[in-house]
Amino acid sequence: MLVSGIKSKPVYSPLAADTLGRYHLMLATGGAATALARVLDELTAADPEAVTRARVLFAPDAGTIAAGAAAPFAHWPRLDVRHFPDIPALLAALRVVLDESVMGTRLYIAGPESFIGRAIQLALEFNMNQDEIRAEELGSLARRVHCIHCRTITEEVRTNIVECGRCGRWLLVRDHYSRRLAAYMGVMIDAEKPGERPAVEVIFP
Amino acid sequence: MTDTRSTHTPPIQARPTQARAAQAQTLAVEVTAIEKVTPLIKHFTLSAVDGGELPAFSGGSHIIVVLRGATRVYRNPYSLLSSPRELDSYQIGVRRMEESRGGSHFLHDHVTVGSRLEIAHPVNLFALAKTARKQVLIAGGVGITPFLAQLEDLHGGAVPYELHYSVRSPEHAAFLPRLRAREGDRVRMYYDSESHAIDFDGLLANQPLGTHVYVCGPAGLINRVLTTAKRWGWPDSHVHSEQFAAPPTGDAFEVFLARANLKVHVPPYQSLLESIEAAGVEVPYLCRGGVCGFCQTTVLDVDGELDHNDHFLSEAEKSRGKSIMPCVSRAHCKSLVLDL
Numbered sequence: 001m002l003v004s005g006i007k008s009k010p011v012y013s014p015l016a017a018d019t020l021g022r023y024h025l026m027l028a029t030g031g032a033a034t035a036l037a038r039v040l041d042e043l044t045a046a047d048p049e050a051v052t053r054a055r056v057l058f059a060p061d062a063g064t065i066a067a068g069a070a071a072p073f074a075h076w077p078r079l080d081v082r083h084f085p086d087i088p089a090l091l092a093a094l095r096v097v098l099d100e101s102v103m104g105t106r107l108y109i110a111g112p113e114s115f116i117g118r119a120i121q122l123a124l125e126f127n128m129n130q131d132e133i134r135a136e137e138l139g140s141l142a143r144r145v146h147c148i149h150c151r152t153i154t155e156e157v158r159t160n161i162v163e164c165g166r167c168g169r170w171l172l173v174r175d176h177y178s179r180r181l182a183a184y185m186g187v188m189i190d191a192e193k194p195g196e197r198p199a200v201e202v203i204f205p
Numbered sequence: 206m207t208d209t210r211s212t213h214t215p216p217i218q219a220r221p222t223q224a225r226a227a228q229a230q231t232l233a234v235e236v237t238a239i240e241k242v243t244p245l246i247k248h249f250t251l252s253a254v255d256g257g258e259l260p261a262f263s264g265g266s267h268i269i270v271v272l273r274g275a276t277r278v279y280r281n282p283y284s285l286l287s288s289p290r291e292l293d294s295y296q297i298g299v300r301r302m303e304e305s306r307g308g309s310h311f312l313h314d315h316v317t318v319g320s321r322l323e324i325a326h327p328v329n330l331f332a333l334a335k336t337a338r339k340q341v342l343i344a345g346g347v348g349i350t351p352f353l354a355q356l357e358d359l360h361g362g363a364v365p366y367e368l369h370y371s372v373r374s375p376e377h378a379a380f381l382p383r384l385r386a387r388e389g390d391r392v393r394m395y396y397d398s399e400s401h402a403i404d405f406d407g408l409l410a411n412q413p414l415g416t417h418v419y420v421c422g423p424a425g426l427i428n429r430v431l432t433t434a435k436r437w438g439w440p441d442s443h444v445h446s447e448q449f450a451a452p453p454t455g456d457a458f459e460v461f462l463a464r465a466n467l468k469v470h471v472p473p474y475q476s477l478l479e480s481i482e483a484a485g486v487e488v489p490y491l492c493r494g495g496v497c498g499f500c501q502t503t504v505l506d507v508d509g510e511l512d513h514n515d516h517f518l519s520e521a522e523k524s525r526g527k528s529i530m531p532c533v534s535r536a537h538c539k540s541l542v543l544d545l
Contacts, residue, residue, distance in 0.1 A: 022438030103412045104438025127336050127415030131440040 030061030345422020449494030509538025
């Protein structure tokens with residue numbers, strides 16, 4: 001059912017330091033913080049002072065909270081690390097930080113796609129372009145799904161089809177992605193023959 | 206992330222058929238006003254010969270003006286400086302070049318009110334980024350011209366903008382009264398004669414996220430802006446520059462066009478592109494100033510050095526020597542064979 005080869009489906013790659021950037025704004029949730037640690041190592045190797053121009057916004061996820069794990073940033077005492085209780089709090093702070101940021105800033109994002117998508121959505125409001133943003137997908141593949149019929153977003157969708165949280169239509173979760181909405185498009189699956197729909201399967205674990 | 210389109214405008218790779226269409230359909234215009242605005246710059250107003258509206262354009266566009274001299278044809282690019290909302294005429298500013306091969310001298314000395322010229326349709330290789338949060342425009346000398354049209358688009362909009370305009374001395378500040386009347390303090394002037402230079406670091410170190418910088422003017426100014434922006438971490442997609450290189454003069458040389466099976470002589474004061482055209486071979490082009498990449502031609506063989514003067518090929522491509530932009534580049538060679 002899932003039409004593949006749709007160009008708007010984001011493709012991510014492992015984070016690497018962009019040493020051409022002057023300021024480095026880094027976001028991570030849960031265990032994805034290790035990807036930022038790798039970038040910090042690379043930045044420090046290129047320029048020991050780069051860490052003073054870097055800033056981390058971090059929020060734990062359920063896994064790290066359960067494990068009582070600390071984020072791996074103690075290694076850089078001069079690094080500006082800000083801890084947030086959850087992703088919504090982190091994203092609210094991100095808006096303020098972006099508003100104060102200047103040209104020369106690079107944005108690094110590590111975490112599940114739904115987090116990456118919402119962070120990029122904010123960065124786009126500040127006209128950050130593709131050559132200023134890097135993202136590594138780590139964690140759940142759960143999708144934000146935009147019902148194209150009632151324009152409501154259903155969060156944390158792990159299945160091939162999903163019932164819209166507002167209008168109740170059964171939606172096929174497509175690979176068609178909107179950066180502006182930070183969501184995949186969901187299209188009514190049984191419009192032609194009401195009630196005729198495939199079995200629900202988990203395909204975005 | 207590879208799914209996304211940046212707002213950066215890469216050098217246009219339009220379809221060859223589009224270029225041929227643009228080349229083929231020249232517009233007939235008549236010079237309806239000429240004003241000398243500085244000791245070196247003349248301001249020309251061009252109106253359609255049939256009195257109708259000219260094609261629409263956006264700020265930053267240029268036209269190619271075809272000038273038929275006694276012994277040769279010039280095709281020079283000039284930015285449109287008039288308002289994109291007023292299409293009863295186009296306006297251009299022409300600086301008299303010291304080392305002109307004749308194009309700017311022809312316009313200055315032989316074109317009068319009532320003269321008829323041919324122009325190509327406008328093409329924009331220097332468009333404003335529509336999603337910018339702030340626009341910083343930097344002009345040097347006659348490089349003010351594309352910004353005059355862009356300011357018409359920016360004026361009264363929600364996006365903050367500022368213009369930094371550097372000239373030799375006050376008498377060389379073309380179009381300043383018009384700018385002051387319209388833009389007031391948004392225009393910052395810098396005069397070489399008063400040793401007042403642009404503070405490039407100050408200008409680029411603390412711009413808010415989403416700012417775009419545009420520079421048009423002499424090569425030295427463009428290089429300063431590009432290197433300063435790079436040092437402060439600006440990504441390429443936020444830095445825009447345009448300079449129409451006049452085709453430099455050089456030694457005469459011979460070129461062999463392999464497909465046409467034709468040998469062409471390139472004299473010192475004629476460009477490679479002009480010489481090929483004079484021999485009756487058409488090469489697709491858009492800007493004729495080494496910017497757009499449209500006339501890129503494959504070099505099949507060269508016995509000597511290519512003299513690359515364009516802003517399109519990368520340094521690596523230039524040193525590889527497999528491509529040349531005949532609009533501005535030449536060769537010091539015994540022989541040159543092109544795939545034309």
